[in-house]
Amino acid sequence: MMAAEGIADAELVRRIGTGTSDKEAEAELCRRFGRRIRLYGLRHLRSDAMAEDLVQQVLVLAIESLRHHRVREPERLASFILGSCRMVARDARRGEARRDRLLEQYGIRTEVAPEPKAELDLERLRGCVEKLPPRERTVIILTFYGERSGDEIAADLSMTLGNVRVVRHRAVGHLQECIGVQDVGTS
Amino acid sequence: MATLVDYWAGDAPTADAEGVEEHAFACESCSRRLAAIANLARGVARVAAIRGGIGMVVTQALLDRLAADGLRMRHYRVHPGETVQCTVGPDDDLSVTYLSADLRDVQRVDVVLHAHGKEWARMDDAPIDRATGQVIYTVGGDLARTFPAITVRVELLAPEREGNARVLGEYTFEHTPFAG
Numbered sequence: 001m002m003a004a005e006g007i008a009d010a011e012l013v014r015r016i017g018t019g020t021s022d023k024e025a026e027a028e029l030c031r032r033f034g035r036r037i038r039l040y041g042l043r044h045l046r047s048d049a050m051a052e053d054l055v056q057q058v059l060v061l062a063i064e065s066l067r068h069h070r071v072r073e074p075e076r077l078a079s080f081i082l083g084s085c086r087m088v089a090r091d092a093r094r095g096e097a098r099r100d101r102l103l104e105q106y107g108i109r110t111e112v113a114p115e116p117k118a119e120l121d122l123e124r125l126r127g128c129v130e131k132l133p134p135r136e137r138t139v140i141i142l143t144f145y146g147e148r149s150g151d152e153i154a155a156d157l158s159m160t161l162g163n164v165r166v167v168r169h170r171a172v173g174h175l176q177e178c179i180g181v182q183d184v185g186t187s
Numbered sequence: 188m189a190t191l192v193d194y195w196a197g198d199a200p201t202a203d204a205e206g207v208e209e210h211a212f213a214c215e216s217c218s219r220r221l222a223a224i225a226n227l228a229r230g231v232a233r234v235a236a237i238r239g240g241i242g243m244v245v246t247q248a249l250l251d252r253l254a255a256d257g258l259r260m261r262h263y264r265v266h267p268g269e270t271v272q273c274t275v276g277p278d279d280d281l282s283v284t285y286l287s288a289d290l291r292d293v294q295r296v297d298v299v300l301h302a303h304g305k306e307w308a309r310m311d312d313a314p315i316d317r318a319t320g321q322v323i324y325t326v327g328g329d330l331a332r333t334f335p336a337i338t339v340r341v342e343l344l345a346p347e348r349e350g351n352a353r354v355l356g357e358y359t360f361e362h363t364p365f366a367g
Contacts (some may be wrong), residue, residue: 032215035218035222036212039211039221039222039225040208040212043225054349078213079213081212082208096328120226122230122234122237126237127295128244129231129235129241129243133311133312134243134244134310134313134324135312137198137244138244138246139242141243141249142243142249143251144229144232145232145235145236146248146252147197148248149197149198150196151198155317156248156317156318157246157315161198165189165192168192169189169192172188172192172224173188175227175231
């Protein structure tokens with residue numbers, strides 16, 4: 001089996017669609033898009049478990065579609081996978097809403113999802129967060145822990161939305177600089 | 188990077204967000220950059236609610252969320268001119284101080300802490316929680332447990348022109364050290 005690393009998306013589509021069960025090409029598809037799908041899931045589903053489910057479902061869907069030549073524009077493979085993400089995530093959200101209604105109806109409490117894997121040195125990051133100027137620290141914690149929108153933070157702290165964005169952007173820059181590596185923890 | 192940060196924070200308009208997604212899906216290096224921001228954001232969320240706490244200026248809504256997530260807190264509410272006795276317990280994650288003052292029409296405040304007759308710490312441009320009209324700040328329990336017996340005078344200042352500052356309130360904290 002030929003190595004598939006680094007080949008163009010369209011070539012990946014062609015190889016998976018040959019019907020010869022090209023495992024190298026399918027593995028490359030998973031490697032290439034797995035992290036991107038997971039990111040999409042984290043952003044839209046806000047749950048590690050649901051993001052992992054999304055990765056599995058979208059990759060299975062993509063490989064099945066490629067094997068059966070259902071991707072019409074091979075050079076637009078990334079768009080096809082993104083479209084699949086949107087569709088599966090929408091269904092997942094509906095399923096979650098239905099599950100939440102049932103849990104509430106029957107008064108069942110589910111356990112909190114397991115802690116995500118430690119990808120950053122938390123003690124080091126803690127030190128970096130504590131070094132931020134007070135306003136940057138507050139804004140970044142309200143954003144990423146409090147899950148407050150820019151408009152809400154602006155109202156909370158009497159700031160403009162533009163100012164919130166500038167402060168938040170600056171805080172992310174300071175944290176990346178403090179941690180010392182731009183692309184830390186991207187694996 | 189600003190676009191990616193706005194996207195991850197949920198503040199990008201829908202059309203922009205979709206554009207970011209399209210691009211990140213097709214571009215390996217942009218996907219890596221987004222992953223780095225996502226990772227940092229998730230790390231910040233974990234640090235904010237870490238056991239042992241961190242020092243930060245907060246809002247009441249944020250404190251409510253931290254309490255719901257199980258952080259243990261000790262609260263000190265103080266008005267200008269008052270003295271409070273304070274300490275920290277073995278399980279406290281956060282010591283929370285609520286500084287009341289007339290903050291109407293005040294755009295910016297600095298909080299300056301004095302101990303042993305000199306400046307000990309300061310928080311310039313400390314955000315005001317507009318919902319309560321107070322400046323609310325935390326000290327991590329891990330740090331507070333290292334404090335000796337100490338008297339801390341806190342000044343809440345409104346900076347004015349030419350380096351001057353108007354005193355909005357003065358507060359005194361008599362700290363009894365952790366007995367553990």
